[in-house]
Amino acid sequence: MAQKSSQGRVNCQEQLVKAFVKKYMPMFIKERYFTICDNIERSLKKGGGAEKAAAAELATVICVQLGNDDSTEEIYKLLKPVLLTMMCDTSVAANIRAKCCTALSNMTFLSGCEIGDVILLMHQLESIFSASYLKGDGGVPNITVETAVLHAAAISAWNLLLTLVNPADIDAVINNEAKRMSLDKLSELLESIHLEVRMSAGEALALIFELGRNYDEAFEEDFAMDISETLKQLATDSHKYRAKKDRKQQRATFRDILQFIENDTVPEIQVKFGKEVLVLDTWTRRKQYEILCNILGPSINIHLTENELLRDIFEIVGPPPTTDIPTYAQSQQERSRKRALNAANNKARTISRGKNRDKRSDF
Incomplete structure (x- = not known):
């Protein structure tokens, strides 16, 4: 290095x-x-x-x-x-x-x-993606694709830090004294021309309502009714000027968000690793799992089994079952052994068939 x-x-x-x-x-x-x-x-x-x-x-x-x-x-x-x-x-x-x-x-x-450092970083991230808020005349800002990727990454990072906030403090986060962040401002991002920004903003709204309702069941009911129509339009978007793949991804995401805002239900996802099962039944868990998947990729099952930090984050009870689950090296050795055995069998079968096909063997 x-x-x-x-x-x-x-x-x-x-x-x-x-x-x-x-x-x-x-x-x-x-x-x-x-x-x-x-x-x-x-x-x-x-x-x-x-x-x-x-x-x-x-x-x-x-x-x-x-x-x-x-x-x-x-x-x-x-x-x-x-x-x-x-x-x-x-x-x-x-x-x-x-x-x-x-x-x-x-x-x-x-x-x-410390939570103070978390809140400070959230304000700094918000100062980056605030450039995607509507302009003073209500128009949608025209930003480049590269800038949209930056804003979407900043919103996604803000969402992850939001999962660390105590539900009792959520109102102070979205309605702070500086008035830099509010649900109205956040909902403006749903009008962005870039898919990544719209989806990250929708995820932020779902997380805010989940934390808010954990503290107060009647959290922002009026705003939820107002935003439902916008979410419905995004969940049924059929505009041809958008790519088919983007429309499909947007509809699937906003259907889940709309169902949660209206009915307070989250589609349950089960992740099986070894003999254990991780249930993702909240937006908070889904966000944290998504971030760790982006870091670890397919190897996340190995870390869910052996890594104590991940087991603490998802509250997986019990010590890591290292005795029953083979390690990555052992799995690789087993695959190599099977490949070598199959190669030897194929070679022997090819030689045997070659001899039988040879006409000179008749003499």
Whole structure:
């Protein structure tokens, strides 16, 4: 990671991410985390766009690995100033700023920092995606695709941090003294011309109503009735100027959001891993699971089984059943053994058939 070649450093970081995603190895990282973080910090400060993106992703994966260990908080305090500076710097490319939004919110969520720091970061994220609010004359702002990706990433990061807020404090978050955030402002994002912004805004509304109703069953009833018509239009959108795939994705998402706003029901999703089952029956759990899936990909089942942090987040009772579930290395060895056995059988069968087909065998 300290070599002179920029592409070489990027390759090293990407390979480390793949390794740390596929296998749970907190002790290996804990013994080397200072060296790894020093290189990540150097890449974030001096590297190019690809190097900064890879470094931000590696920082998040390390926090997933170390979990509740004190080292996670140290990593967060070390890298937060760099990530925050790049996130708020308008001279930095939009895609890099989007990566910083995602990495910083993920690390804040995983490190378990103070709620005051969480609220402050939410305000900073809101200052980024507020550029997608309607203009003073009520018109929809015309933003580029790259900027829309940044705004969607900032809203998604804001949504993740919202899951950490106490339901009793939700009203203070959306109606703060500075009046920078409100349900009316958030609903303006539903009129964006970009799908990612609309879907992230709809998810934010669902999370706000879920937390608010956990504290007060009659939370913002008037606003819920007003916004239902807009949600219905998005859930049944058939405009031909939008891509078919986008329309399908939007309708599926907003049908679930509309059903929750009107009937207070969330479609239940079951995730099976090993002999255990994780039930995603709230918007909060769905959001947290989605973020961890984006970090870990298909290997999330391994971490749900072995990683104590993930088991704490989703309240999975009992110690990790490591004795019954094969590790990744054992699974790979078993697959290799089966492939070798099948190859040997195929070779023997081919030789046998070749001999029988040979006409000289008749003599």
